[in-house]
Amino acid sequence: MVIGDVQKDFLLAVEGLTVSFDGFKAVNDLSFYVDENEIRVIIGPNGAGKTTVLDLICGKTEATSGSIKFRGQELTHMTPNQIVLAGVGRKFQTPSIYDDLTVFENLEISYPRGRTVFGALTFKRDAAVRERVEAVAETIFLKDRLHTSAELLSHGQKQWLEIGMLLIQEPALLMLDEPVAGMSVSERVKTAELLHGIIKNHSVLVIEHDMKFVEDIAHKVIVLHQGRILSEGKMDKVKNDPKVIEVYLGH
Amino acid sequence: MNENARLFDRSELMALAALALLLLVILPLGLDVFRLNLVAKYLTYAFVAIGLVLCWGCGGILSLGQGVFFGLGGYCMAMFLKLEASSVANTKIQSTPGIPDFMDWNQLTQLPFFWQPFHSLTFTIVAIFAVPAIFAFIVGAALFKRQVGGVYFAIITQAIAAILTILIVGQQGYTGGINGITDLRTLKGWDIRTDQAKFILYFVEVAFLFATVVAAQFVRRSKLGRILVAMREKEDRVRFSGYSVANFKIFAFCIAAVFAAVGGALFTLEVGFMSPSFVGIVPSIEMVIYTAVGGRLSIFGAIYGTLIVNFAKTSFSESFPQLWLFGLGALFIAVVLAFPNGLAGLWRDYVQPRLDPLLLGRSAAAAKWAGRSVADGAAAE
Amino acid sequence: MFGDYSIGDLGAIFAMQGFAGLILFSVFVLMALGLAIIFGQMGVINMAHGEFMILGAYVTWATSGFFQQNLPALFPGYFFVAMILAFIAAGALGMLVEWALIRHLYRRPLDTLLATWGLSLILQQAYRSAFGAREVGVELPDWMMGSKHLTDTIEVPINGIFVMCLTALITCAVAYVLFWSRWGRQVRAVVQNRVMAGAVGINTEKVDRYTFGLGCGIAGIAGSAFTMIGSTGPTSGQLYIVDTFMVVVFGGAASLVGTIASAFTISQARSTLEFFLSGSMAQVLTLLAIVGILMLRPQGLFALKVRK
Numbered sequence: 001m002v003i004g005d006v007q008k009d010f011l012l013a014v015e016g017l018t019v020s021f022d023g024f025k026a027v028n029d030l031s032f033y034v035d036e037n038e039i040r041v042i043i044g045p046n047g048a049g050k051t052t053v054l055d056l057i058c059g060k061t062e063a064t065s066g067s068i069k070f071r072g073q074e075l076t077h078m079t080p081n082q083i084v085l086a087g088v089g090r091k092f093q094t095p096s097i098y099d100d101l102t103v104f105e106n107l108e109i110s111y112p113r114g115r116t117v118f119g120a121l122t123f124k125r126d127a128a129v130r131e132r133v134e135a136v137a138e139t140i141f142l143k144d145r146l147h148t149s150a151e152l153l154s155h156g157q158k159q160w161l162e163i164g165m166l167l168i169q170e171p172a173l174l175m176l177d178e179p180v181a182g183m184s185v186s187e188r189v190k191t192a193e194l195l196h197g198i199i200k201n202h203s204v205l206v207i208e209h210d211m212k213f214v215e216d217i218a219h220k221v222i223v224l225h226q227g228r229i230l231s232e233g234k235m236d237k238v239k240n241d242p243k244v245i246e247v248y249l250g251h
Numbered sequence: 252m253n254e255n256a257r258l259f260d261r262s263e264l265m266a267l268a269a270l271a272l273l274l275l276v277i278l279p280l281g282l283d284v285f286r287l288n289l290v291a292k293y294l295t296y297a298f299v300a301i302g303l304v305l306c307w308g309c310g311g312i313l314s315l316g317q318g319v320f321f322g323l324g325g326y327c328m329a330m331f332l333k334l335e336a337s338s339v340a341n342t343k344i345q346s347t348p349g350i351p352d353f354m355d356w357n358q359l360t361q362l363p364f365f366w367q368p369f370h371s372l373t374f375t376i377v378a379i380f381a382v383p384a385i386f387a388f389i390v391g392a393a394l395f396k397r398q399v400g401g402v403y404f405a406i407i408t409q410a411i412a413a414i415l416t417i418l419i420v421g422q423q424g425y426t427g428g429i430n431g432i433t434d435l436r437t438l439k440g441w442d443i444r445t446d447q448a449k450f451i452l453y454f455v456e457v458a459f460l461f462a463t464v465v466a467a468q469f470v471r472r473s474k475l476g477r478i479l480v481a482m483r484e485k486e487d488r489v490r491f492s493g494y495s496v497a498n499f500k501i502f503a504f505c506i507a508a509v510f511a512a513v514g515g516a517l518f519t520l521e522v523g524f525m526s527p528s529f530v531g532i533v534p535s536i537e538m539v540i541y542t543a544v545g546g547r548l549s550i551f552g553a554i555y556g557t558l559i560v561n562f563a564k565t566s567f568s569e570s571f572p573q574l575w576l577f578g579l580g581a582l583f584i585a586v587v588l589a590f591p592n593g594l595a596g597l598w599r600d601y602v603q604p605r606l607d608p609l610l611l612g613r614s615a616a617a618a619k620w621a622g623r624s625v626a627d628g629a630a631a632e
Numbered sequence: 633m634f635g636d637y638s639i640g641d642l643g644a645i646f647a648m649q650g651f652a653g654l655i656l657f658s659v660f661v662l663m664a665l666g667l668a669i670i671f672g673q674m675g676v677i678n679m680a681h682g683e684f685m686i687l688g689a690y691v692t693w694a695t696s697g698f699f700q701q702n703l704p705a706l707f708p709g710y711f712f713v714a715m716i717l718a719f720i721a722a723g724a725l726g727m728l729v730e731w732a733l734i735r736h737l738y739r740r741p742l743d744t745l746l747a748t749w750g751l752s753l754i755l756q757q758a759y760r761s762a763f764g765a766r767e768v769g770v771e772l773p774d775w776m777m778g779s780k781h782l783t784d785t786i787e788v789p790i791n792g793i794f795v796m797c798l799t800a801l802i803t804c805a806v807a808y809v810l811f812w813s814r815w816g817r818q819v820r821a822v823v824q825n826r827v828m829a830g831a832v833g834i835n836t837e838k839v840d841r842y843t844f845g846l847g848c849g850i851a852g853i854a855g856s857a858f859t860m861i862g863s864t865g866p867t868s869g870q871l872y873i874v875d876t877f878m879v880v881v882f883g884g885a886a887s888l889v890g891t892i893a894s895a896f897t898i899s900q901a902r903s904t905l906e907f908f909l910s911g912s913m914a915q916v917l918t919l920l921a922i923v924g925i926l927m928l929r930p931q932g933l934f935a936l937k938v939r940k
């Protein structure tokens with residue numbers, strides 16, 4: 001993509017996004033832009049609307065008004081699976097994997113081929129699939145657990161597996177909802193390493209509470225409060241914003 | 252290649268062989284024609300049970316209306332046979348010769364339009380597959396596209412079963428009412444009521460059953476089968492991995508419907524009549540219990556479960572009719588509370604581990620992949 | 633089908649059938665109220681709900697027999713005693729069932745559906761063994777017989793009005809208990825966050841048991857009302873279960889107002905159609921309409937839009 005001086009093409013452009021649940025505006029007139037290969041972190045107190053923003057982008061929740069443009073394509077009227085095909089992948093807050101399937105099968109399901117009913121019926125597990133699954137398993141530190149049932153993994157490994165399921169999908173934009181929540185210190189370090197590897201060729205939108213982790217990875221930070229943007233910019237700037245300190249970082 | 256490329260793994264092949272031995276050799280040799288015909292009748296429910304393994308066991312979609320599809324298949328077949336049995340020569344004492352007797356009794360003077368095409372066997376065979384598939388597609392599309400699932404789906408399918416039964420019973424002149432379509436005689440001139448015909452039909456049915464097992468196994472072994480399991484566990488994850496969850500559910504529901512309809516059509520042939528008592532709420536939910544007893548994840552288990560529950564039903568309700576309902580009720584509760592994987596689960600946990608070292612050799616048994624889907628219910632024997 | 637009647641006749645027919653539908657409406661409301669509490673608050677599908685209703689009907693029948701035999705002087709008032717007994721009997725059985733069966737299945741709604749179906753078979757057979765397969769009917773006291781003439785053409789059965797008032801009373805009581813009492817707050821707390829409710833000292837097991845008991849007890853009262861419109865047999869309950877589920881789903885599971893509105897719509901539609909068509913076709917058309925509407929609006933008539 002050409003980045004010109006006059007008009008920059010954003011990867012994701014959210015404008016005037018609002019969603020209201022029986023009058024309660026969980027997200028209120030929200031606008032922000034994400035560049036190609038950018039890591040953007042959304043922080044904010046509980047109930048600020050962070051997860052709802054991801055829900056809106058991936059089509060889980062329908063917007064009341066506003067627009068979400070991904071590479072110029074309007075997402076607000078697309079179905080969740082169309083949005084995935086357009087190139088947006090999303091990881092849920094609690095690890096969302098298939099306990100009854102093996103790690104291999106978990107990854108294979110996200111492999112971007114055979115996504116229609118008849119495609120899935122005639123899907124062949126060929127060398128390309130196996131290589132790709134093994135490569136991703138290596139990235140997420142699960143290469144030697146490929147044939148274990150996913151329910152036997154630790155909490156951290158489940159989080160990685162779900163990240164792996166996104167990677168194999170090859171999305172242009174990855175959305176991660178609290179990827180390090182509930183992880184041990186060593187798992188956090190490894191996850192940060194994993195994300196650093198991923199971001200070389202992806203754009204990432206992350207929700208996270210762990211400030212150290214955020215500082216470590218973020219290019220730019222958005223602070224959400226009551227469905228609106230309280231502050232936006234580089235971490236240093238945001239960290240010293242008195243409004244942010246008052247509602248969020250202060251305690 | 253690896254085990255995934257093959258349709259049946261080794262223990263499943265053995266289960267298949269055991270089933271073939273039972274159905275093709277032991278039962279035909281060991282039972283008289285009357286008892287064999289009973290087995291044939293029970294086996295028609297096994298088609299429904301196999302469909303439920305895919306739809307409910309794998310996909311988590313509980314349909315309490317499978318009797319509807321069993322009935323649709325059965326009625327399609329019965330309409331054809333009834334028309335053949337109601338030739339002008341056979342019905343010349345009626346006030347309108349050439350139409351089914353119950354229509355005549357209900358003062359109908361001509362064949363209703365929707366009966367007309369059932370003069371043709373080709374049309375009938377197509378209809379046996381197409382009618383339930385289309386109906387399941389409509390219901391499935393309407394509900395799954397709006398993300399209706401779980402208990403809501405179960406209850407709506409149950410209501411549909413109720414509606415269809417009341418409709419069939421109420422519209423006596425068009426459907427034969429509560430008695431159903433009876434007095435079926437010949438199929439293209441071949442008398443289906445003779446012992447010899449019943450014997451042949453039994454083998455035809457077993458052939459269909461094996462075809463169904465292979466088809467079901469193909470679906471289960473494909474990526475689609477794994478997606479069904481994935482959907483049962485984390486529907487949203489599948490949806491946000493780029494799949495149209497609704498389409499997969501519709502497919503599972505349709506294929507279960509078609510299996511049930513094939514069973515229903517064969518039922519009509521074997522038993523010689525079709526009535527609303529196989530369509531409604533009670534038979535529909537009993538079909539679920541066959542699958543549950545056999546093991547909701549096991550194709551073979553579903554067949555054995557169907558046979559065992561029906562044998563138990565026949566023998567109990569002959570000798571202790573009161574006990575049967577208590578027994579059936581207890582079975583529902585036990586299978587849910589204590590044995591959620593049914594007979595197949597018991598087999599896998601208790602019998603298989605002891606059998607494997609004998610059959611496969613010690614090292615092979617140890618190396619065998621942790622069998623989640625090992626589906627064998629030969630406990631029946 | 634309306635062609636043969638004058639406008640005045642039609643008005644009278646609608647009014648009469650409307651009032652005739654009142655008892656059906658009451659039975660539906662009471663049944664659905666019980667189901668809605670159990671399903672809406674606990675997520676449990678109780679397929680044996682019809683059998684709890686029939687238990688209430690049998691208790692009513694037994695009470696009426698007892699009064700006739702032993703206390704003929706008090707017979708006119710037996711219904712009140714019967715109702716209370718029906719509530720207690722069905723409620724106690726419900727609590728027993730919750731303890732023995734339901735509490736093991738809270739996370740598996742489809743399995744509760746199968747297990748409670750099994751329970752319904754057992755109960756049906758138990759009734760058959762205890763009371764015989766023949767249907768039994770109760771005798772109404774004199775004051776409940778007959779009807780009031782509103783106009784020349786419109787008359788209303790007294791027992792209908794009575795059951796109607798009773799239903800209104802019970803509905804208000806349930807609404808009070810669920811929405812304003814301390815216990816109701818506990819129920820809703822458990823529904824919304826079981827772990828947290830347990831952590832702040834609510835005995836969640838006890839709440840579950842009483843909730844289930846309450847739902848079944850109300851079904852028992854529905855059984856008392858049911859004795860006025862039909863005779864009671866071991867399988868009478870099964871005939872109502874689908875309709876009742878439709879009432880609950882149509883009304884939008886968690887909404888009390890929705891349940892009442894949908895019970896009213898369904899019973900009235902059916903009762904009115906029954907005058908013009910056969911009973912079975914009336915039922916088919918009503919059910920078809922509901923299924924059709926649910927396909928277009930699966931969340932039911934009254935559902936809150938909530939943040940998932």
